[in-house]
Amino acid sequence: MFHREGQQILVISIISIIAINLASVNFIDNQYIHYIIFGVTLVIFVLIAQFFRNPKRKYTLDSNTALSPVDGKVVTIEEVYENEILKKKCIQVSIFMSPLNVHVTRYPLSGNITFSKYHKGKFLVAWHPKSSEENERTTVAMQTEKFGEIAYRQIAGAVARRIVNYAKPNQIVSQCSDSGFIKFGSRVDVFLPLDCNIEVKIDQVVKGGLSPIATI
DSSP states (O other), X not given: OBOGGGHHHHHHHHHHHXXXXXXXXXXXXXXXXXXXXXXXXXXXXXXXXXXXXXXOOOOOOOTTEEEOSSSEEEEEEEEEEETTTTOEEEEEEEEEEOTTSOOEEEOSSOEEEEEEEEEOOBOOOTTSTTHHHHBSEEEEEEEETTTEEXXXXXXXXXXXXXXXXXXXXXXXXXXXXXXXXEESSEEEEEEEOTTSEEOOOTTOEEOTTTXXXXXX
8 A cells, every 4th residue: 555645656657667668678679688677677666666655554542642653763762842832841752764664654642733834944864963953844733632732843854855744733633644744764753741651762663653652
């Protein structure tokens, strides 16, 4: 199953691969080169297709548990002052996604979207300390039943060049449903209340919509 954000790219890729291979058959006499071109274009297509995969998962909704919004590896757990929207000290949990991870972003909790904003910015590597404030990014805040107001931030990296964000102010959203997509590698920061219990560790691999990152 593929995410809707990849449908156009996948169609264009298939058409391009067919065109390239037809051209090689018609204009190149060496059969071995045909095989090489076919193999290379097939590998490229498989890599593109796996990036836009959106596997079906069985989710268990729980207002007492904040779930990881993305697949990836936990790279930061620290107390910070979130100065854009929450204006208070929070626990920041950052998850880095490699190009091989599923790149769908999911709502970590159910609630009401109170803030959603896109920021132009740089394309520092996603694990750079300043990427959260200087890179191209979106910030979303939501009012939840048990955690109060939380926020998360989609951050573009050195490879990721497009952030897709579906969250809109005053929208009621469900935990684990799609909140966006970040194309080709990136990071997501989640800002949680200080009194929550963090359920992950640095370098832990997490799955979007499945792995608990905090409870209350």
